[in-house]
Amino acid sequence: MPRLSHTAIKPVRAAKPQGAAKRQGAAKPQGAAKRQGATKPQRASKPQHAPKPQFAARSVGAAILRSARALRAARVCFGHGTTDARDEAAELVFYVAGLAHDLGSAAYSLPLTQRQATRIEALLQRRIQERIPLPYLTHRAFFAGLELYVDERVLVPRSPIAELVLQRFAPWMRGRVRRIIDIGTGSGAIALACARAFPRARVDAVDISVAALQVCGRNVRRLGWEKRVSVLRSDYFSAVGDRRYDIIVSNPPYVGRAEMRTLPPEYRHEPTLGLASGDDGLDAVRAIFAAARTHLTDEGILVVEVGNTEAALLRAFPRLPFIWPRIAMGGGGVFVLKARDLDAEMGT
Numbered sequence: 001m002p003r004l005s006h007t008a009i010k011p012v013r014a015a016k017p018q019g020a021a022k023r024q025g026a027a028k029p030q031g032a033a034k035r036q037g038a039t040k041p042q043r044a045s046k047p048q049h050a051p052k053p054q055f056a057a058r059s060v061g062a063a064i065l066r067s068a069r070a071l072r073a074a075r076v077c078f079g080h081g082t083t084d085a086r087d088e089a090a091e092l093v094f095y096v097a098g099l100a101h102d103l104g105s106a107a108y109s110l111p112l113t114q115r116q117a118t119r120i121e122a123l124l125q126r127r128i129q130e131r132i133p134l135p136y137l138t139h140r141a142f143f144a145g146l147e148l149y150v151d152e153r154v155l156v157p158r159s160p161i162a163e164l165v166l167q168r169f170a171p172w173m174r175g176r177v178r179r180i181i182d183i184g185t186g187s188g189a190i191a192l193a194c195a196r197a198f199p200r201a202r203v204d205a206v207d208i209s210v211a212a213l214q215v216c217g218r219n220v221r222r223l224g225w226e227k228r229v230s231v232l233r234s235d236y237f238s239a240v241g242d243r244r245y246d247i248i249v250s251n252p253p254y255v256g257r258a259e260m261r262t263l264p265p266e267y268r269h270e271p272t273l274g275l276a277s278g279d280d281g282l283d284a285v286r287a288i289f290a291a292a293r294t295h296l297t298d299e300g301i302l303v304v305e306v307g308n309t310e311a312a313l314l315r316a317f318p319r320l321p322f323i324w325p326r327i328a329m330g331g332g333g334v335f336v337l338k339a340r341d342l343d344a345e346m347g348t
């Protein structure tokens with residue numbers, strides 16, 4: 001998701017990162033990799049309700065200031081597409097006012113109608129009191145330059161893989177890319193970003209969740225990319241036969257059992273299937289490793305987000321030559337493996 005860049009408006013107080021990654025598109029709660037020195041996710045805590053407003057803010061800028069202040073005071077957890085109170089407030093106000101983020105601070109002096117001000121207030125209260133991630137209230141999320149429909153059937157897209165897709169997985173992917181698979185596609189975010197980055201490739205967007213695939217299908221249709229993006233119900237690779245891919249990409253579930261219990265309340269609105277992955281968080285990665293080589297072309301690559309399960313992964317697979325790309329927008333915990341590097345480990 002691009003920075004919203006609502007920088008002209010001064011925060012009331014400097015916002016402290018609220019546990020989740022200090023970046024757009026923070027990964028799952030632990031997604032901000034240790035290498036970035038990000039804080040641990042916030043522990044679940046009792047919501048601190050914002051004070052009742054005395055009056056509704058009547059300009060875009062005033063509404064952003066007021067909303068940001070309320071979000072900060074309530075100590076909500078960020079990490080679902082925005083990283084601080086001001087950007088989240090800006091998204092809320094711009095959404096309700098029907099404004100494009102490109103306008104930035106030029107829109108701050110615009111007036112709001114009474115109806116818009118009331119709507120902003122209502123959504124803000126739900127965000128704070130019910131700890132609902134904002135994209136589930138607005139039903140929109142931004143990912144790698146795409147606007148996607150989202151609801152509670154899918155994880156809010158925020159994978160740092162977005163940046164690697166936008167770079168067309170350079171320098172690891174060379175040559176023509178014909179086929180890509182996104183395993184655990186959820187809203188279809190990574191699959192659709194890949195379809196845009198590689199206009200001549202065919203993309204399989206697979207997920208085990210029928211509910212998630214309904215959301216994915218909606219996003220594919222919205223973009224009109226049905227001919228190039230296939231939406232398939234699949235338990236990892238189960239539905240793709242012996243198909244081989246130039247790129248296997250995945251942001252699978254990777255939260256371990258103990259960490260699942262400590263997630264901030266915002267994460268409880270997301271599907272458990274999208275987060276939980278066994279005792280050590282590595283069940284999904286193990287399943288992907290087990291079949292990845294047979295589904296990769298010889299020059300193909302495997303790209304997987306594991307967040308702070310990175311340490312457990314390195315212990316479990318000490319011989320695999322993982323590449324950990326530096327991700328400029330922040331975060332990390334994404335590895336790249338070349339097909340041939342999987343050969344030795346997987347005994348193929």
Ligand SMILES: C[S@@+](CC[C@H](N)C(=O)[O-])C[C@H]1O[C@@H](n2cnc3c(N)ncnc32)[C@H](O)[C@@H]1O
Pocket residue numbers: 028154155156157158159183184185186187188189190206207208209212234235236250251252253254273274275284
């Ligand atoms: C962390 S979410 C990622 C969603 C999306 N790729 C994104 O980045 O926003 C993981 C997804 O994996 C799916 N999933 C879980 N187990 C799976 C399995 N055995 N086979 C395929 N998909 C699975 C979940 O339903 C969920 O949509």
